[in-house]
Amino acid sequence: MESRLSPPQKVVIGYLLIIIIGALLLLLPWSRHTSVSVTDAVFTSTSALCVTGLSTVTTATTWTSFGDFVIALLMQVGGAGMTLVTTGIYLVLGRKITLRDRVLIAEDRNFGVHGAVRLIRSILIFSLSIEGAAVVLFTLYFCLVYHYTWLRALGISAFHSVSAFNNAGFDLWGNSLEGYHNDPFIVILTSLLIIFGGLGFIVLTELYSYPRKRRLSLHSRIVLFMTGLLLLLGMVLIFVLESNNSMKPLSWGTKLLNAWFTSVTTRTAGFDTIPIGNMSDVTWFVIIILMFIGASPGSTGGGIKTTTFYALVKATLASLKGDEEVEAYGRSIPWTIIRRSMMLFFLATSIVVIGTIIDSILDPRTSLLRFLFEETSAFGTVGLSTGITGFVTTPVKWVLIFTMYVGRVGILTILVGMLHRKGLMSRVKRVQERIFIG
Amino acid sequence: MESRLSPPQKVVIGYLLIIIIGALLLLLPWSRHTSVSVTDAVFTSTSALCVTGLSTVTTATTWTSFGDFVIALLMQVGGAGMTLVTTGIYLVLGRKITLRDRVLIAEDRNFGVHGAVRLIRSILIFSLSIEGAAVVLFTLYFCLVYHYTWLRALGISAFHSVSAFNNAGFDLWGNSLEGYHNDPFIVILTSLLIIFGGLGFIVLTELYSYPRKRRLSLHSRIVLFMTGLLLLLGMVLIFVLESNNSMKPLSWGTKLLNAWFTSVTTRTAGFDTIPIGNMSDVTWFVIIILMFIGASPGSTGGGIKTTTFYALVKATLASLKGDEEVEAYGRSIPWTIIRRSMMLFFLATSIVVIGTIIDSILDPRTSLLRFLFEETSAFGTVGLSTGITGFVTTPVKWVLIFTMYVGRVGILTILVGMLHRKGLMSRVKRVQERIFIG
Ligand SMILES: [K+]
Numbered sequence: 100m101e102s103r104l105s106p107p108q109k110v111v112i113g114y115l116l117i118i119i120i121g122a123l124l125l126l127l128p129w130s131r132h133t134s135v136s137v138t139d140a141v142f143t144s145t146s147a148l149c150v151t152g153l154s155t156v157t158t159a160t161t162w163t164s165f166g167d168f169v170i171a172l173l174m175q176v177g178g179a180g181m182t183l184v185t186t187g188i189y190l191v192l193g194r195k196i197t198l199r200d201r202v203l204i205a206e207d208r209n210f211g212v213h214g215a216v217r218l219i220r221s222i223l224i225f226s227l228s229i230e231g232a233a234v235v236l237f238t239l240y241f242c243l244v245y246h247y248t249w250l251r252a253l254g255i256s257a258f259h260s261v262s263a264f265n266n267a268g269f270d271l272w273g274n275s276l277e278g279y280h281n282d283p284f285i286v287i288l289t290s291l292l293i294i295f296g297g298l299g300f301i302v303l304t305e306l307y308s309y310p311r312k313r314r315l316s317l318h319s320r321i322v323l324f325m326t327g328l329l330l331l332l333g334m335v336l337i338f339v340l341e342s343n344n345s346m347k348p349l350s351w352g353t354k355l356l357n358a359w360f361t362s363v364t365t366r367t368a369g370f371d372t373i374p375i376g377n378m379s380d381v382t383w384f385v386i387i388i389l390m391f392i393g394a395s396p397g398s399t400g401g402g403i404k405t406t407t408f409y410a411l412v413k414a415t416l417a418s419l420k421g422d423e424e425v426e427a428y429g430r431s432i433p434w435t436i437i438r439r440s441m442m443l444f445f446l447a448t449s450i451v452v453i454g455t456i457i458d459s460i461l462d463p464r465t466s467l468l469r470f471l472f473e474e475t476s477a478f479g480t481v482g483l484s485t486g487i488t489g490f491v492t493t494p495v496k497w498v499l500i501f502t503m504y505v506g507r508v509g510i511l512t513i514l515v516g517m518l519h520r521k522g523l524m525s526r527v528k529r530v531q532e533r534i535f536i537g
Numbered sequence: 538m539e540s541r542l543s544p545p546q547k548v549v550i551g552y553l554l555i556i557i558i559g560a561l562l563l564l565l566p567w568s569r570h571t572s573v574s575v576t577d578a579v580f581t582s583t584s585a586l587c588v589t590g591l592s593t594v595t596t597a598t599t600w601t602s603f604g605d606f607v608i609a610l611l612m613q614v615g616g617a618g619m620t621l622v623t624t625g626i627y628l629v630l631g632r633k634i635t636l637r638d639r640v641l642i643a644e645d646r647n648f649g650v651h652g653a654v655r656l657i658r659s660i661l662i663f664s665l666s667i668e669g670a671a672v673v674l675f676t677l678y679f680c681l682v683y684h685y686t687w688l689r690a691l692g693i694s695a696f697h698s699v700s701a702f703n704n705a706g707f708d709l710w711g712n713s714l715e716g717y718h719n720d721p722f723i724v725i726l727t728s729l730l731i732i733f734g735g736l737g738f739i740v741l742t743e744l745y746s747y748p749r750k751r752r753l754s755l756h757s758r759i760v761l762f763m764t765g766l767l768l769l770l771g772m773v774l775i776f777v778l779e780s781n782n783s784m785k786p787l788s789w790g791t792k793l794l795n796a797w798f799t800s801v802t803t804r805t806a807g808f809d810t811i812p813i814g815n816m817s818d819v820t821w822f823v824i825i826i827l828m829f830i831g832a833s834p835g836s837t838g839g840g841i842k843t844t845t846f847y848a849l850v851k852a853t854l855a856s857l858k859g860d861e862e863v864e865a866y867g868r869s870i871p872w873t874i875i876r877r878s879m880m881l882f883f884l885a886t887s888i889v890v891i892g893t894i895i896d897s898i899l900d901p902r903t904s905l906l907r908f909l910f911e912e913t914s915a916f917g918t919v920g921l922s923t924g925i926t927g928f929v930t931t932p933v934k935w936v937l938i939f940t941m942y943v944g945r946v947g948i949l950t951i952l953v954g955m956l957h958r959k960g961l962m963s964r965v966k967r968v969q970e971r972i973f974i975g
């Protein structure tokens with residue numbers, strides 16, 4: 100029976116099963132302080148597994164320590180675990196390491212030899228050591244500066260570090276990081292965790308070996324360039340738009356710090372230091388675009404991905420100039436990648452737009468732009484909200500559950516499915532080098 | 538000097554020159570009853586030449602009969618004239634008839650022989666006879682039913698027919714067709730003019746010879762299918778969303794009539810029978826999507842075009858199913874067309890989004906969704922508005938002028954430029970047949 104399922108079908112069903120198990124665990128009496136509807140349990144389970152971070156209930160007051168543990172486990176499975184699962188799928192299929200990985204990691208002889216096993220080990224080592232270092236720093240800080248007990252500091256730091264590095268965005272404070280908006284240590288350390296978590300393991304591995312090798316793949320160069328550009332652009336726009344609005348009472352330094360964090364969190368963590376609901380509709384729109392683009396491939400973040408967006412811009416410019424090839428750093432991006440980027444962009448736009456229209460029809464009290472924000476946030480597994488998540492009607496919650504699921508599993512499925520197809524080759528003259536998209 | 542300009546450059550400069558001449562004519566004292574700023578004159582000239590129909594001033598009260606004549610001339614040049622200009626470009630280039638036309642009109646031996654000259658003649662004959670028939674019907678109707686004088690009826694009918702068939706959307710009533718929302722004759726005849734004008738001349742020619750030949754090209758079949766689908770879908774959605782809102786006091790028949798007309802006008806005429814400003818934000822969003830898709834290629838309408846959207850949907854579905862070819866009615870759409878559709882979609886989205894953000898930053902009083910509507914309307918040369926066009930600041934007017942120009946000339950330029958490049962061929966097995974995009 101099981102052997103008759105295709106790899107994409109396994110992903111779709113696997114995620115569904117984990118969501119159901121998660122929801123059932125969350126519905127147990129010792130998971131919660133209050134009564135929780137089935138919709139809210141499924142919403143929380145989906146949001147945690149898809150590392151979205153949208154919440155219809157307040158995590159801090161609704162769930163017990165056991166509930167928090169279930170949520171953290173779902174985030175870990177859904178986040179760093181996702182890369183392990185995909186790698187596992189390749190192994191099951193008897194392809195020790197796929198062409199995709201082979202090309203990207205070809206420079207590193209050690210990787211090439213041991214293949215997927217080494218990849219899994221390196222993913223685990225990277226995740227756990229970055230998260231571990233953050234837990235130590237946060238625990239010390241919360242004990243020494245905020246005078247938490249050691250146990251409480253450790254628990255909160257572990258939950259927060261996993262949530263930040265996996266770009267999940269769940270918090271145990273009840274108002275995200277709003278209480279720490281003028282604490283540079285917490286804001287900056289969290290933003291570093293988010294950025295590292297959003298780069299993807301291939302880039303992290305290459306960065307780690309960069310001091311020795313002095314070599315970055317095309318993929319890593321694009322990821323680093325786009326991440327830097329989007330973070331900077333987002334920060335400048337949010338600073339300009341909000342310094343006299345939601346951030347008016349803050350000092351200039353704190354304004355810059357929070358413009359930086361708001362830009363970082365769209366990539367696609369979903370914590371906030373300044374309530375999004377207080378920002379202007381232009382800022383919402385800018386954040387919508389940043390969330391839609393999202394993080395980088397093979398990371399714990401969502402969205403259409405930085406490289407996809409880069410490929411789109413480059414291909415459009417090439418098309419306008421009449422170039423046959425899409426050039427990037429002296430290399431040429433294959434048309435099969437461009438094609439997939441285009442499809443993904445069109446598909447993602449369609450899903451977000453249709454979701455927004457359905458939400459608005461189901462619940463006409465709420466403004467369309469808030470729903471556009473919420474749907475983009477759900478699709479990009481971001482978790483930011485203008486504040487409506489807890490107040491929407493049950494049918495809208497189910498539309499959002501569906502969008503979160505599709506935003507993570509749908510894109511993953513498309514990628515897994517695509518690995519087994521021969522790409523459409525095109526005539527190109529430059530040396531070709533693949534980049535990940537989606 | 539002139540011979541050193543490339544065909545796309547000629548289009549860009551040609552349109553600029555006509556806009557400037559038009560604005561200068563409109564600034565003449567005998568063109569206007571009131572004082573008019575340079576911005577408003579350039580806005581009106583651009584809006585007329587690009588057959589957009591957005592107005593910062595009220596056409597009925599601002600311009601004299603001579604001013605109206607200048608506007609009508611600009612519409613005629615920009616509308617039906619556009620097809621002549623593009624055909625003219627091909628002639629100047631020494632290509633008597635392009636591959637594009639050859640493939641599409643190949644079935645019709647008469648067309649193939651006489652080439653471009655016949656094409657031009659047929660465009661003129663079609664435009665003038667459809668417009669002429671409408672002028673006669675409208676003149677009779679306004680005389681007999683509304684008791685206009687013959688001369689006034691003729692003038693208004695001529696202006697209105699040209700404006701409707703060329704999808705321009707200018708009106709001499711001051712409130713578009715809002716005064717006639719319960720007059721089925723005017724609403725239906727206008728909607729037919731808009732639809733015929735939006736189909737494009739290739740489709741009109743094929744429809745004209747259909748009773749004899751019983752053969753439609755792939756292009757025509759897609760255009761007719763998409764036009765029907767979008768009109769129906771738009772009507773149903775607008776009816777559902779607005780029958781208890783902006784159309785509440787109307788009878789069921791009148792509601793249906795006006796839902797129909799509102800759907801038709803997004804393709805991309807820009808008249809309205811019900812004020813758009815009274816509609817809900819979801820309806821605005823639905824109209825934004827319909828305007829963005831727009832009319833069909835080679836027509837007087839704007840937007841990314843029905844066939845482009847069809848190609849995008851089909852390519853995405855093919856990609857999801859893992860098909861190498863994009864199938865349509867048993868034929869395969871070449872990848873070079875798909876690629877251009879994708880580029881156009883991405884480019885159009887980027888322009889509208891960036892325009893909206895700039896507008897919102899320049900004029901924070903107005904809501905972002907109204908600007909998104911206005912920018913889409915400007916880019917798609919639609920001319921519908923939530924009612925802000927006359928009240929935006931001068932910098933925003935210039936952004937809108939730029940968007941109108943790019944929405945018409947930019948896309949035209951890309952098409953003209955693309956005709957001179959060898960497409961990237963892909964390996965396909967089915968019989969290939971081209972469709973127009975953009
Ligand atoms: K998230």
Ligand SMILES: [K+]
Binds near residue numbers: 706919
């Ligand atoms: K128009």
